[in-house]
Amino acid sequence: MGDLLRLDPHPTARNAAVAKTPIKAGSTIMSVPAFSTCLLLTEKGRRCDGCYMLKSEAVELMRCSGCASSWYCGTTCQNREWRLHHRKMCKHYNAFVASGQYQALTPHDKVDALLLSQLVADPEAWGTDRLTDAGRTFLNLLKVPRLDGFVPPLCLSRAAQTAGTVALAEDLYSRFGNNNFILHSHLTSYAHGVFPLASRLLNHSCVPNAACKYMLAPSEPVRMEVVALRDINEGDEVTIPYLDPALPFQTRQDALHVNYGFECGCRLCTFERRIERVPTPPMRGAEELRTLDAALRSFSLGDISQDVQVPTVPGSFERLPAVLLPVLHESYLPALSEAFSKTSHEGPYSEAIDSGLTLLAFYVMLYPPNYPQIGMHALELATTLWNLTCTDASAMAGADEEQLKRHAKTALDFAASVLQNFGPEGDNGGPLEEVSVLTGMLAEQ
Known part of the structure; x- marks a missing residue:
């Protein structure tokens, strides 16, 4: 939990992350690396698929010789992504994204399909001591399955899509389908990502006192930093927005109910409900x-x-x-x-x-x-x-x-x-x- 937050009981959510000490506006409340991320298809070739640095005079990108669809700023990112998941997805990637099953997905679900594929590319890791603290925190997230039972298709070989892998995909998607974040640079989206600790600790408010930003560095995984928007008193709950508070009231409520399974009772929603x-x-x-x-x-x-x-x-x-x-x-x-x-x-x-x-x-x-x-x-x-x-x-x-x-x-x-x-x-x-x-x-x- 660090020096700034502690978990207290919450009347409706699992817990509330509250300030252990006064937090000044502009302070970084927490900083965590991504557990898994996936670049938007519109950003392919513009950004490194590993660290998401933009192609520029200072950052040259080299293309994966296998799929010719992933780009890297150097061997550090390429080797890390290959080890984590790309070795299982590389030769199947182009056929998968050209398939009718994939093309029928919404833009949001297309990214989630690839993100889910990355998470299950090494299914054995989920049941062994190789699982990281972030992975264990991920498995502690609440399941919120889609009401229609939808689970994205997987970019893996048919042989790899065993009954156990499919069951694992269903289990993981029920946790990250409502917990992934949209990564942005100056309000422009470029990827989806899973940050289990932030999902586990921070509840939503349409009048938040904190917000997330995403830090990029060459050859390094993306980091999320949670920044205090205003002074936060000791004992106050730290909240972030799960969606844009400027969305119409009913749109916000519907999205929160469908995607997260709760009804928001923040001050803004209480005001608009009246x-x-x-x-x-x-x-x-x-x-x-x-x-x-x-x-x-x-x-x-x-x-x-x-x-x-x-x-x-x-x-x-x-x-x-x-x-x-x-x-x-x-x-x-x-x-x-x-x-x-x-x-x-x-x-x-x-x-x-x-x-x-x-x-x-x-x-x-x-x-x-x-x-x-x-x-x-x-x-x-x-x-x-x-x-x-x-x-x-x-x-x-x-x-x-x-x-x-x-x-x-x-x-x-x-x-x-x-x-x-x-x-x-x-x-x-x-x-x-x-x-x-x-x-x-x-x-x-």
Whole structure:
């Protein structure tokens, strides 16, 4: 359990991992290597199949001469992956991924099929003293079999798929099918992974006080680090999100029930459960929607004509007035995100500012403080504000350039505080480097 956590009883879950001592925001609560991971097919050839480093001038990838479908940054990763599972899967890989059985799977299940195949490639290891502490912890995870009895097909020879191996696959899938994590670099997914200790210790909340990030290093397995989003008091349970808290309430509940077998009773879910009906927001572009957006910005960010005010404690959604309840409708966030994404890349930038500030207000209202998505969006908003100051004066639609620069600096400072709390993660050249570059550009003006 380490120096920071202990297991206490929990009223509904198996246990609660609580803080043994006060934990400061930005602290690493736990750091564990992956037990098993599998690269997304879209990342094949772009990343090393062992350590997931991106192909670059500094990182050259060599292709497996057997299957020609796996790539490695060097012999360290290649030998490790060969020893663990690739020697059992190599010659069957291409036929397996081309099979109708595999092609009929969802993208998520395709990755899980390969991940499961890796786990059962050496079936004898599960019943011997070769099993690691992580493996023993994995077998201690609760089983949650799929209601439809589904188990992914295996990328192994027919001879290897004995009755014992198939039974082992069913047993392991009932544990990892609801416990694997989606690995990401700066919010961009690249793999699935199994981290048994994190699955065993950390319960879910839609208002978490911690979040997971994934550390990459050449020739080393991926590591998960769990970071405190805010100060955590001694005795407080440490929680992480199993899914995006910004998903609509019923979508979250359905996913948690199907995939994890429980109903969430966190503060956000309790608040949304009390709402009898979420009103439908006006159509995007309507004057009524512009009024709603402006009210949300004022509620979350204060008077943006002066300085953006960002709360530092969670729970602003619990103070949401009835007039703003339409922002919780399942159609509101997707439409707002699409509007910002389109205008922030294609222009007009002046329209992107309105939707970008509204999106920031939504994130601040819903997510807990220092949630990475807030920082990433604040950085994108700062970049959009900078782009607007660099356009032709006639395109600024009467906007005050100094005010835009002030807003850009405010958004950038906010992004920096959130992203520095979360710390570096994933690939090199990430958002913290972008913050540094944009800070220098603003300083030169």
